Amino acid sequence: MSTPTQAFGVPALRDPHRAGLFSLVLRHAPISRVELARQASLDPSTIARTLRPLVDQGYVVEAPTTPNGRGRPERLIEVVATKHTAVGIKIGPKVISGVVTDLGANVLARGEEVGVPLAPADTFRAVAALVDRLLDSVPGAREKALGVGVAVSGHVDPDAGTCRFSPILGWRGVDVATPLAEQIALPVTVHNDVNALAVAEHLFGDGRNARNFAVVTLGPGIGLGLVFDGKVYGGAQGAAGELGHIPLVPDGPLCSCGRRGCLEALAGDAAIAAAAGTADVGTAMRLARDGQGRRAAAAREAFDAAGGWIGRGLAVVCNLAAPELVVITGEGSAAYDLLADRLAASLREYALEGGDFLPRLKVAPADADLWGKGAACLAIQRSLR
Ligand SMILES: [Zn+2]
Structure with a gap:
């Protein structure tokens, strides 16, 4: 923008x-x-x-x-993908990560800023420094750069270039595009992080061949990006897609948003670790896969139950939006094998059309460049309009 x-x-x-x-x-x-x-x-x-x-x-x-x-x-x-480059930046709560890609979203260089403060002005200085470093690390990248895509978790208004609300960053009403464009001297496109992944799927992933599809991210939060008729659907001021906060259980467990019984509070990383009785979800995953005895059984049950809740959440998406394809990604997709059976059963049970019409489910494993590449696709897509 x-x-x-x-x-x-x-x-x-x-x-x-x-x-x-x-x-x-x-x-x-x-x-x-x-x-x-x-x-x-x-x-x-x-x-x-x-x-x-x-x-x-x-x-x-x-x-x-x-x-x-x-x-x-x-x-x-x-x-000829080498004709241009794009920079993609993901602003996270502890790490700002970024990549330089070519026009085909192939990663040419990557980098990150760790332990950055969350105050917007400091964050933007760190982003600008990272963009500089990334562009310097690939010969010719600066001259060929189309722009910088910036992916932010939370409600992002892509037209205004502002983050309206990001609980994870503690931001409310923060102008992202203007201060960054002043420091970077390249066009800056800002979007919600999961919507950036939806753009990437539309350009280069399985979404290339689907008019209507959804991207669901699993992990600490549960995110949703919707593509309708070939375009990312952001809703009013970019606020659509809060799959993690659809209420499923009245008076259920407390959610990071302050409400109770949201999908994220039932099936996010923290919920799985709590149900498994482990310090974190990675430990629960190892226990579920390789462990023996009661603790391993509890870990397997924790993933299984989360799969059931996620399947219900997906059924809501299907009943509302009827995507032909759902791409499941994000860090939590690494545990998809532990969730899959119950998720599919739950989706069949609660999607109105049941077995007659269900979306194709496709798992796109997350690598370290997932979010940065998605952000770079924002800059690539902008150049195509
Ligand atoms: Zn919530």
Whole structure:
């Protein structure tokens, strides 16, 4: 949001039709011109004419050919990902992490600032320093940078570039985009962290082939990003998607939000560790997988019960939004095998259409770059509009 884009981005993409085609090539590469024409509902000559400036400028090239088994190799095209870079930053409560990627969201460098204070002004100085360090660490990255995507946990208004409320950071009504853009001198795009993952899934993940899908993150909190008709749905002022705080049990356990019986209080990391009687969820996971005896059984039961609650939460999402695909990710997805059976049973039980229509569930294991890459995709997506 917010800063002028004239000096940045890809000039040839100011034409929205061309930007739309480029986006299709980027997301589905390598792709044949025939398939591109089908997906764009355009005739091949219009495709060729529209893409011409991008071919001339070296953004789109013929991909290395591979035999298709029918004798004639298909001619496929792809985007030259090295033409640009993007920076993605995740602002967490203890760590600010970041990556530099190319245009295809391939990570070129990573870094972090640990133990940063939570006061917004200090945080933004640390973010700016990290962006500088990251851009310096990859030759040419600064000159080719499209912008910086910033992912923040909580309610984020992407149009205003503000964090309206982040319980985990203790922020309320904080302007993120303006002070960062002043210090970084690149376009800054700010979004909720799970919505950033939804953008990443839409561009480069399983969401490429789904019009309506959901991204659910498991971990300390339980997050939701919704994509409707190919666009992230943020709701009024970006406040949609608080899956972790849907109330499931009247007078249930106390939640971090101050209410009782929320999904997060029943199936977040802290709830699982408490039910397993362990200090943290990692210990509970090891015990559930490798342990023997009553403590291991209690750990397995803790994950199983959490799976049941998460399945109920997903049933709410399905009944409300009918996604065709649910991508499950976040740090907590590492324990998905311990949750999966009960989650699926619970989803079948509570989703209105039951077995007739259920979304595909896809687990996308979280790596250390998950959130940073998602944030970088905010900057990449911005350049495609
Ligand atoms: Zn809550």
